[in-house]
Amino acid sequence: MQITKLQVNNFRNYSAQTVEFGGGANIITGKNAQGKTNLVEAITMCSVGRSSRTPRDKELIRWEQQRARILATTQKRGGKGSIEIVIDARENKRVAVNGLPVSKMGELMGNLSTVFFSPDELKIVKSSPADRRRFMDITLCQLSKTYFYLLSSYNKVLAQRNKLLKSTDTSALEIWDEQLASYGAKIARTRRHFVKKLADHASRAHAYLTDGKEDLVVEYQGVEGEEVEEIRQNMSFELIRNREKDFKNGFTNVGIQKDDILLCAAGKDIRAYGSQGQQRTVALSLKLAEISIMKDETDEYPVLLLDDVLSELDVDRQKKLLGAVKGFQTIITCTHLPSEIKSVLGDCTLFSVENGRVTRL
Ligand SMILES: Nc1ncnc2c1ncn2[C@@H]1O[C@H](COP(=O)(O)OP(=O)(O)OP(=O)(O)O)[C@@H](O)[C@H]1O
Numbered sequence: 487m488q489i490t491k492l493q494v495n496n497f498r499n500y501s502a503q504t505v506e507f508g509g510g511a512n513i514i515t516g517k518n519a520q521g522k523t524n525l526v527e528a529i530t531m532c533s534v535g536r537s538s539r540t541p542r543d544k545e546l547i548r549w550e551q552q553r554a555r556i557l558a559t560t561q562k563r564g565g566k567g568s569i570e571i572v573i574d575a576r577e578n579k580r581v582a583v584n585g586l587p588v589s590k591m592g593e594l595m596g597n598l599s600t601v602f603f604s605p606d607e608l609k610i611v612k613s614s615p616a617d618r619r620r621f622m623d624i625t626l627c628q629l630s631k632t633y634f635y636l637l638s639s640y641n642k643v644l645a646q647r648n649k650l651l652k653s654t655d656t657s658a659l660e661i662w663d664e665q666l667a668s669y670g671a672k673i674a675r676t677r678r679h680f681v682k683k684l685a686d687h688a689s690r691a692h693a694y695l696t697d698g699k700e701d702l703v704v705e706y707q708g709v710e711g712e713e714v715e716e717i718r719q720n721m722s723f724e725l726i727r728n729r730e731k732d733f734k735n736g737f738t739n740v741g742i743q744k745d746d747i748l749l750c751a752a753g754k755d756i757r758a759y760g761s762q763g764q765q766r767t768v769a770l771s772l773k774l775a776e777i778s779i780m781k782d783e784t785d786e787y788p789v790l791l792l793d794d795v796l797s798e799l800d801v802d803r804q805k806k807l808l809g810a811v812k813g814f815q816t817i818i819t820c821t822h823l824p825s826e827i828k829s830v831l832g833d834c835t836l837f838s839v840e841n842g843r844v845t846r847l
């Protein structure tokens with residue numbers, strides 16, 4: 487899968503800009519605060535319908551303007567496609583895929599698959615379980631619209647149940663419990679299955695990045711059970727067992743909103759005890775694994791977005807990373823491109839960005 491063209495109007499610091507990307511490595515260089523990340527953000531919007539930086543779409547509209555527009559042209563095995571996103575200061579965001587308006591965000595998923603990596607993504611390893619769940623969900627939503635809808639349904643039921651826990655009328659509790667266990671079991675099953683594949687690919691990537699010096703163990707931590715029915719029963723049981731606690735806390739203590747991924751490298755829980763460098767290597771391994779899973783599942787590589795990642799790695803890791811991502815489209819931003827990296831990349835498309843203007847070099 488590729489993004490061949492990106493057009494942005496009144497998006498962040500861009501007034502009107504068209505960028506035509508090459509099929510391999512695309513390098514966007516520029517000083518700080520010129521618009522590198524903004525370009526990557528526009529691509530992410532077309533991929534998953536939301537920014538990786540803010541939940542507030544209106545921030546994306548160029549200051550003092552009313553409306554931002556992003557148009558991405560894509561090339562998939564099945565042919566050309568387009569994704570258009572319009573963010574209006576006074577209206578809801580509008581999304582169109584191949585010229586047709588899309589009312590549910592789930593319909594956007596999978597039209598432009600991306601894997602995004604920035605220094606901030608280190609939080610997948612070192613921050614709270616919520617960041618690891620977000621990592622699973624962003625990948626799985628891109629791979630399956632069903633998963634996206636299951637997750638939205640689950641979150642709605644969870645919100646209703648939490649509201650009920652704080653109220654006096656608890657007659658609907660059993661209905662919510664039943665629905666929570668039913669949606670939750672399907673999500674947990676999918677996540678468990680995903681983490682198994684992740685473990686496999688990530689440990690291989692990690693061995694490659696560390697020259698086999700450190701092993702990596704990745705495990706799903708969630709409601710017990712392998713198959714949907716088994717998980718559903720376990721979850722129903724746990725919901726009843728924790729009912730009193732739930733009422734006391736005013737929220738639900740059981741379910742996929744508590745899931746986590748265990749990450750151990752060299753025998754240590756890397757989430758808590760890893761050095762910054764170890765955590766970065768694990769985060770990178772997870773991202774490389776995400777690419778492999780997407781390729782396996784869809785038979786196409788996603789577009790890899792590397793925002794400001796190179797400067798965080800030593801030259802050896804930079805070379806290893808770029809060696810591993812050859813053969814598919816990658817969009818790399820950096821303030822400057824080290825000369826030894828140019829030789830690893832071979833054929834690539836170079837751009838520079840200055841004050842919201844992109845020039846092809
Ligand atoms: N809504 C907006 N309207 C206009 N400009 C904006 C808007 N939001 C952000 N900007 C500006 O866009 C500029 C470029 O931001 P961006 O994050 O893309 O920089 P960058 O090139 O990635 O820099 P760095 O190397 O520091 O990461 C910033 O100066 C920021 O103030």
Ligand SMILES: [Mg+2]
Pocket residue numbers: 522523524793794
């Ligand atoms: Mg940036």
